[in-house]
Amino acid sequence: MPSDLSEKQQSILRFLEEFISEHDYPPSIRDIQGGCDISSTSVVDYNLKRLEEKGYIRRDREVSRAIELLNGQGERRRRTLQVPVLGKIAAGLPLPVHPDSMAPVEVVDLTDDLTNGRTNLYALRVQGTSMIDALINDGDLVVLEPRQEANPGEVVAAWIIDREETTLKKYYPEGKRVRLQPMNATMDPIYEDADNVQVQGRLVATIRSF
Amino acid sequence: MPSDLSEKQQSILRFLEEFISEHDYPPSIRDIQGGCDISSTSVVDYNLKRLEEKGYIRRDREVSRAIELLNGQGERRRRTLQVPVLGKIAAGLPLPVHPDSMAPVEVVDLTDDLTNGRTNLYALRVQGTSMIDALINDGDLVVLEPRQEANPGEVVAAWIIDREETTLKKYYPEGKRVRLQPMNATMDPIYEDADNVQVQGRLVATIRSF
DNA sequence: TAACCCGCGGTACAAATGTTCTGTTCGGAA
DNA sequence: TTCCGAACAGAACATTTGTACCGCGGGTTA
Numbered sequence: 485m486p487s488d489l490s491e492k493q494q495s496i497l498r499f500l501e502e503f504i505s506e507h508d509y510p511p512s513i514r515d516i517q518g519g520c521d522i523s524s525t526s527v528v529d530y531n532l533k534r535l536e537e538k539g540y541i542r543r544d545r546e547v548s549r550a551i552e553l554l555n556g557q558g559e560r561r562r563r564t565l566q567v568p569v570l571g572k573i574a575a576g577l578p579l580p581v582h583p584d585s586m587a588p589v590e591v592v593d594l595t596d597d598l599t600n601g602r603t604n605l606y607a608l609r610v611q612g613t614s615m616i617d618a619l620i621n622d623g624d625l626v627v628l629e630p631r632q633e634a635n636p637g638e639v640v641a642a643w644i645i646d647r648e649e650t651t652l653k654k655y656y657p658e659g660k661r662v663r664l665q666p667m668n669a670t671m672d673p674i675y676e677d678a679d680n681v682q683v684q685g686r687l688v689a690t691i692r693s694f
Numbered sequence: 695m696p697s698d699l700s701e702k703q704q705s706i707l708r709f710l711e712e713f714i715s716e717h718d719y720p721p722s723i724r725d726i727q728g729g730c731d732i733s734s735t736s737v738v739d740y741n742l743k744r745l746e747e748k749g750y751i752r753r754d755r756e757v758s759r760a761i762e763l764l765n766g767q768g769e770r771r772r773r774t775l776q777v778p779v780l781g782k783i784a785a786g787l788p789l790p791v792h793p794d795s796m797a798p799v800e801v802v803d804l805t806d807d808l809t810n811g812r813t814n815l816y817a818l819r820v821q822g823t824s825m826i827d828a829l830i831n832d833g834d835l836v837v838l839e840p841r842q843e844a845n846p847g848e849v850v851a852a853w854i855i856d857r858e859e860t861t862l863k864k865y866y867p868e869g870k871r872v873r874l875q876p877m878n879a880t881m882d883p884i885y886e887d888a889d890n891v892q893v894q895g896r897l898v899a900t901i902r903s904f
Numbered sequence: 905t906a907a908c909c910c911g912c913g914g915t916a917c918a919a920a921t922g923t924t925c926t927g928t929t930c931g932g933a934a
Numbered sequence: 935t936t937c938c939g940a941a942c943a944g945a946a947c948a949t950t951t952g953t954a955c956c957g958c959g960g961g962t963t964a
Contacts, residue, residue: 490911507754510719512951519831524913525790529953531911544717548758548951550918552718566711592806598903616878619829619902639904668826670811692829693808694849700941722921734943739923741941758921758950 488538493531495520497540500553510551533571565599573608573626573641575648578599594627598689605688617666618652624692626652628685639667639687645680652687703741705730707750710763712713721763755790777804782838783818783851783860804837808899815839815898824889827876828862836862849877849897855890862897 489497499519503511511519513528522528532551535560544550568591592607599605610624618639620626626641634640640655649684653664653674662681665673699707709729713721718725721729723738732738742761745751754809781815802817810813820834828849830836836851844850844865851862852874863874872891875883 492911507760508720509760512758513953514951522912524915525952526914526954527912546919546952548722550717550719550952565715592807595803595805597802598901600903616829616880619826619831620830621877665833669823670826687904689901691808691899691901693810693899702941723923724921732942734945736924736944737942744941745913756922758946760922 487536489540490531492520492522492527493535493540496531496535500541500551504553510549512549560675565594565603565605567594567599567605567607567627569607569609569625571608572611592625592691594689598627598691600688602688604631615652617668617671619667620652620690621692624690626687627689627691628683629688631686632683634683634686640683641685641687643682643684644676644683650684655683697752699745702730702737703745703750704731706738706741706745708760710751714763720759722759777802777809777815777817777837779817779819779835781818782821785861802835804899808837808896808901812839812898825862827878827881829877830862830900831902834900836897837899837901839898840894841892841896844893844896850893851895851897852893853894854886855892860894865893 496516499516500511503515503519513525513532513639516522516528516532517525520528525537532541532543540554542552542554549568594605607625607627608621610622610626613622615621628641631640634655636656638655639652641650641652642655644649651664653666656663656665657678658675660678661675662678663673663675664681704725709726711722713725713729723735723742726732726742727735730738742751742753746753749763752762752764770870787902804815815837817835817837820830820832820836823832825831838851841850846866848865849862850865852865853860861874863876866873866875866883867888868885870888872886872888873883874886874891
C-alpha cells in the first residue's frame with residue numbers, strides 16, 4: 485500500500501478495490517462514506533480529489549459512480565479483452581481464413597498484459613503434439629493476430645502450401661526462400677520457397693493451463 | 695452473439711461491453727438509450743429486465759449504473775486475480791521458500807480461466823533454456839501454487855537436493871523412488887530417490903507472450 | 905498575534921438516474 | 935372478428951448522487 489497517502493485515503497482505496505471486485509461497478513460517494521466510516525460526503529469528495537491528483541484514480545465529473553482505479557502511475561489497470569476461441573489448430577489443418585465469420589466455440593478473457601493493446605485477436609486450441617518443436621503442446625491455447633505478412637524474427641502461423649501443413653515458427657525471409665526456425669534453439673530450421681509459404685497470423689501468446 | 699435475444703437486446707449487450715471496457719464503470723440507462731438509439735428509457739428498462747431474466751446481466755435495483763455483465767449462464771465474468779511475480783526460476787536456483795514474505799517484482803493480472811478459483815498463487819519468470827524439456831522457454835512466466843506434496847501425474851516444481859537443481863516435471867511416486875517425466879513425451883524420464891526430491895509447488899499455468 | 909492552508913463537518917441544491925404509469929401498436933391465438 | 939400479451943413511447947415522479955457553500959479547529963509561518 486502506497487505511503488504518500490493519508491490513512492483515510494488508503495482506506496478509501498482499499499474500499500474501492502473491495503467494492504469493485506465484489507460488485508463489478510464502482511461505489512457511490514455515499515457507499516464510500518459508509519464503508520470507510522467517514523462523517524461527511526464532502527470529506528469523501530475531498531479525498532477523492534487528492535487521490536485523483538496523485539494518479540490513483542480517475543473520475544468523470546457529474547457522473548455517478550464514475551471512478552476508475554489506476555495503478556498509481558496514472559495507468560488504468562485490469563482491463564480484459566474477450567478473445568474468441570475459433571477452433572482447433574493441428575498440423576494437417578488450415579487455419580480459419582475469415583476469423584470474423586466464425587462462431588466462437590468458447591471465449592477466453594485475456595488481460596492486456598498479454599494482448600498489449602491489440603484488439604482483433606483470436607485463439608485456437610492446439611490439437612496433437614506436432615508443434616512440440618515450437619514448445620507448444622497438445623491442449624495449449626495459442627493467441628493469434630490476423631496477418632498476411634510478417635517482419636523477420638516474428639513467430640507466425642504459416643501454411644505450407646505443398647505440404648498442406650500448418651506450422652508455428654520464427655519467420656526469416658531470405659531472398660526467394662524463407663527460413664522457418666523452430667523456437668527450440670536446438671532444432672534445425674526448414675527452408676521453403678517464399679511462394680510456398682502463406683503467413684496466416686502472428687503469434688501473440690501461448691497459454692498452457694493445468 | 696447469442697440468438698435467444700432480440701436485435702435490440704443484442705445491441706444493448708454489445709454496448710454494455712464496449713462502454714464498460716472503455717470506462718471501467720457501467721453506463722446509465724440513458725447512456726444505453728443514446729448509445730443504442732432507443733426512443734425511451736422505459737424500453738431500455740424493459741429490455742434490461744429481459745436480459746436479466748435470461749441470465750446475461752445482473753442488476754441491483756435502485757442503484758445507478760448497477761449492471762454486472764454475466765456470461766449467459768448466470769456466471770459473472772472478467773474477474774482477475776493479481777498474482778505477484780516473485781522472481782526468477784532457473785535450473786540452478788532454489789525456488790523462493792516463503793512466497794508470502796517476498797516483495798513482488800511486478801504483478802500480473804490473471805483471469806480466473808487460469809487460476810480456476812485458486813487464490814494464493816505466485817508467478818516466476820523463467821531464466822535460461824534449461825526447462826526446454828518441460829516445453830518452457832526462456833522468458834516464459836510460470837504460475838505456481840505452493841505445495842509440499844503432489845498427486846501422481848501432476849506437474850510440479852521440484853528441487854532435487856543432491857543436484858541442487860530445480861526442475862518442472864510430471865510427478866509419479868513409485869515406492870521409494872520418484873519418476874520425473876518430462877512433458878515432452880519423446881523424452882525419457884529421470885528417477886530419483888524419494889528423499890532426494892522436494893516438491894515446492896504445483897504448476898498451474900505457463901504463459902508465453904511475444 | 906494574525907494570516908493562511910489543510911483536513912474536516914454539516915447541509916443544501918441541482919443534476920443524474922432508476923422507476924412507474926398510462927397508452928399505443930402489432931401480431932398471433934381463440 | 936375479439937382478445938391478449940409482447941414490445942414500445944412518452945412523460946412524470948422519487949431517489950440517488952455529485953457538487954458547492956459555509957464554517958470550524960489545528961498546525962505552520964510570517
